[in-house]
Amino acid sequence: MAATIRDVAKLSDVSVATVSRVINQISTVNPETQKRVKKAMEQLKYEPNLVAQGLASKKTQTIALILPNISNPFFSDIVRAVEDVAQSNGFTVILCNSDGLVSKEQSYIEVLRKKYIDGIVFASNTLRIEDIEQLKKDNISLVVLDYSSTMESCSIIRAKNREGARMAVSHLLEIGCKKIAHIYGPIGDQTAKNRLEGYEEMVHSFSWYSPTLLVPGHFTINGGFEATKMLLEKHPDVDGIFAGNDLMAVGVLKALHQMGKKIPEDLAVCGFDGIYLTEITQPELTTIAQPIYELGEKAAKILINKINGLLEEDNVYELDVTLIKRDSTIKAH
Amino acid sequence: MAATIRDVAKLSDVSVATVSRVINQISTVNPETQKRVKKAMEQLKYEPNLVAQGLASKKTQTIALILPNISNPFFSDIVRAVEDVAQSNGFTVILCNSDGLVSKEQSYIEVLRKKYIDGIVFASNTLRIEDIEQLKKDNISLVVLDYSSTMESCSIIRAKNREGARMAVSHLLEIGCKKIAHIYGPIGDQTAKNRLEGYEEMVHSFSWYSPTLLVPGHFTINGGFEATKMLLEKHPDVDGIFAGNDLMAVGVLKALHQMGKKIPEDLAVCGFDGIYLTEITQPELTTIAQPIYELGEKAAKILINKINGLLEEDNVYELDVTLIKRDSTIKAH
DNA sequence: AATTGCACTGAAACCGGTTACTTTAACTAA
DNA sequence: TTAGTTAAAGTAACCGGTTTCAGTGCAATT
Structure with missing residues (x-):
């Protein structure tokens, strides 16, 4: 049906090799020959077959x-x-x-x-x-x-995951949080791990710090939701949560809302990623935005x-x- | 590098045609020959080249x-x-x-x-x-x-877009809405048009109905936001909004929130699509969910x-x- | 015994390109 | 004049499959 390279070669009276050269703008093809070939290609509405090209x-x-x-x-x-x-x-x-x-x-x-x-x-x-x-x-x-x-x-x-985590915690500290928890992503996930490490670096020297402030949230909305419930049961006095990603932060928000907590008055929340979801929640989410x-x-x-x-x-x-x-x-x- | 069909043919002492037949399970190949070919394929770790297959x-x-x-x-x-x-x-x-x-x-x-x-x-x-x-x-x-x-x-x-729109309006009526507006998607978009038509069918006979209750929102969050502001300026007494899709409904929520309206007490909102965003907003969004x-x-x-x-x-x-x-x-x- | 049909297989063309190698002619340097 | 380049183009192999057509041997039909 469609024209092939051989059709073009025949019509422009050159070899297929020359046509191929014109197509791929390779080496030296006489400008006049080139014109002839191009004209033939147009006439025949020739388009190189990408599968054949791929094979070759x-x-x-x-x-x-x-x-x-x-x-x-x-x-x-x-x-x-x-x-x-x-x-x-x-x-x-x-x-x-x-x-x-x-x-x-x-x-x-x-x-x-x-x-x-x-x-x-x-x-x-x-x-x-x-x-x-x-x-x-x-x-x-x-x-x-x-x-x-x-x-x-x-x-x-x-x-910069670790650095971002530090920024998040540092922001929470700045606004006056006295006890900050972290909800982290899947173990085995390096990204999650780096964010967790950033958090730890920032908080390990505080007297209020305890490893039980770390709760897994699997990087999902529901994970964040469950983690928050668990967390507040053990640590009712937490006033800042740094969620390892925005999805979990959404879950945090949902949980806090359900528990009647005021955000940010009772608890401040910061996410990570900067997906557009963070602009949709009520309140809108503070987050560490990746580009x-x-x-x-x-x-x-x-x-x-x-x-x-x-x-x-x-x-x-x-x-x-x-x-x-x-x-x-x-x-x- | 990788084995080709000819390698397999050679090793199993048959023609490439036969190998091809084995690969594609075509027609009748003697079970014993088949076994031989398959064994050769395994030995050579032969995998058909999909590009070549495509070309042929x-x-x-x-x-x-x-x-x-x-x-x-x-x-x-x-x-x-x-x-x-x-x-x-x-x-x-x-x-x-x-x-x-x-x-x-x-x-x-x-x-x-x-x-x-x-x-x-x-x-x-x-x-x-x-x-x-x-x-x-x-x-x-x-x-x-x-x-x-x-x-x-x-x-x-x-x-079923038209039917869905009717369901939305009918639901808003049921919960007691006295004046329902519709924010519609791009003109030229058939889906948007059908939803609009469904809305119109349900409301055109009411005395409160006016074409100015129809506002364009371009199927975007921001479009829904702007549309709501415009709408409530002209019709401060609207108490129900049917947004042509969920993204616009999110925009509606944001606008109403900014204006200090209570949802659903002052205004009820219904979207269309059933994307997961509707579970993230505060309040969660009523919607006509498509599968x-x-x-x-x-x-x-x-x-x-x-x-x-x-x-x-x-x-x-x-x-x-x-x-x-x-x-x-x-x-x- | 001759014919027909069927299961099985191979040879070779084909899909539509790329490219290594060769050839030809014109051009330069010695 | 002659060997050496070089630009331009052609020949044909190649990429790795599919498929048409033809051929063989053997059992079934008449």
């Missing part, structure tokens, strides 16, 4: 984005950023929800490899070293997002640079976070 | 999902559903954010065609008939989501059936909506 060149202009769950608003912003960058560089993106399951990731990676994908943005905490090695062997570029590790055999983009879009953008840009051979070394990029003060810690005037 | 068969086991913006929580649930179904059927999904721009959609469709994509789930209101025809010609299956139109030359999945995941699921299933040739005719599927009563209309006890 082993480059498919496709990247994949692996993340736990797109329903998480943090990730949907990431997706948007990655897609934007990909799109404007002529790449297409395949989306993969792993649910944080190694098995799912495994099977995705496998099929992606068989599809000659050019690179992967990996926004998940479950990447294994073997996988990294395997991908390298298959010449699939890799950028890891929101991941901490001492091992750095690949490029990593993340926000979410920029994280995704940077990850995609670096990945594409690697794919295009413009970047060799593997670096760790740590983006700054910012404290956004809202009504959950200070009443705006 | 013009089937790539890939579908695309075109939607306005993944950041919209409604769509992120859709994505999740589509991806789940695709995944479990051996398909991979390419995500395309169109921002509702015909130009972007156009360029996506073009590149998708060149990639031999098998089908498209189109979750946007801007589809043009020419595109539908073109896709048909290229043998690319199509399912349209959340789209209304008299033209039905393709399969359409949507919720969002099911919409995406159904769309993907139908698409894949069409791709696999199991489904020929084009149907319109209308899924039921349900009223979820929450504190923005009735105080729970």
Whole structure:
């Protein structure tokens, strides 16, 4: 149906090799010949077949984005950023929800490899070293997002989690909190761990500090909700809560509301991430905002640079976070 | 590097055709030959190259999902559903954010065609008939989501928008509202139009009804916010607002809160969609819930059936909506 | 015994590109 | 004049599969 490279070659009276050269703007093709070929391409409405190109060149202009769950608003912003960058560089993106399951990731990676994908943005905490090695062997570029590790055999983009946590606690202290608790994310998740460490660094020397001020909330709304109930049972005098992410902070808010606590008068709440949800709650949430879009953008840009051979070394990029003060810690005037 | 079909053929001492037959479980291959081939495949860790398969068969086991913006929580649930179904059927999904721009959609469709994509789930209101025809010609299956139109030359999945709107208004009437306004979505958007029509049908015969009770809110939080301010200036006695989607309803809540109105005592609010945001607001939002995941699921299933040739005719599927009563209309006890 | 049908398999064309290698002709340097 | 470049283009192998068509051997039919 559609015209092929051979049709173009025939019509412009050159070999397919020459047509291919024109398409890929390779080496030296006589300007006049070039014109003839281009004219033929137009006449036939020729468009290179990307699958054939992929087979021959082993480059498919496709990247994949692996993340736990797109329903998480943090990730949907990431997706948007990655897609934007990909799109404007002529790449297409395949989306993969792993649910944080190694098995799912495994099977995705496998099929992606068989599809000659050019690179992967990996926004998940479950990447294994073997996988990294395997991908390298298959010449699939890799950028890891929101991941901490001492091992750095690949490029990593993340926000300053520990520093952000310190900022959060420091803000709570500033507004006068006398006993600050922390609700933390999944153990095993490096991001959650770094935030917890930041909290600990700030509070461990206070006389009121006790490890029982640490409660797990699994990075979910409901987790934050349950954690708050548990926490206030043990420590009714807590007057500040630093939640390890915004979703849990929402849960905190819900719980406090249900318990009839006033925010921020009785208890101040600070989240982490800066997803748009924080503007929707009542009161609006103070949070440590990551530059979410920029994280995704940077990850995609670096990945594409690697794919295009413009970047060799593997670096760790740590983006700054910012404290956004809202009504959950200070009443705006 | 990796083993090819010819390696397998050589090792198992058959032709590549036979190996291909084993791979695709086609026709009759002698069980013993089959065993030999399979053993060779295992020995060589052979995995068919999907790009080559795609080129030869013009089937790539890939579908695309075109939607306005993944950041919209409604769509992120859709994505999740589509991806789940695709995944479990051996398909991979390419995500395309169109921002509702015909130009972007156009360029996506073009590149998708060149990639031999098998089908498209189109979750946007801007589809043009020419595109539908073109896709048909290229043998690319199509399912349209959340789209209304008299033209039905393709399969359409949507919720009962008009009926849902009627349910919303009817609920507001039941709880005693005496003057109900409607904030509607973008003109030109069929979904928004149908909801508006449902509202009108329910209220046009009341003496209090006036077309000025209709205010545009663009399906965004901020749009709902502005609309509410405008509305209450003109109609301070409105005591019920039906927002055309949940995002606008959130905006309504924010505006009312700012104006010091009590919800639902002074004003009752009902949204539409049933995104999880409605459980996060204070008060929680009454809404007409669409079965969002099911919409995406159904769309993907139908698409894949069409791709696999199991489904020929084009149907319109209308899924039921349900009223979820929450504190923005009735105080729970 | 000749014919037909069927199960099984192979040869080779094909999908639509890329690219290593070669050839040709014109151009430069010695 | 002659060898050495170089720009421009062609030939054909190659990427790794699918599929059409043809052929073989053997059992069933007449």
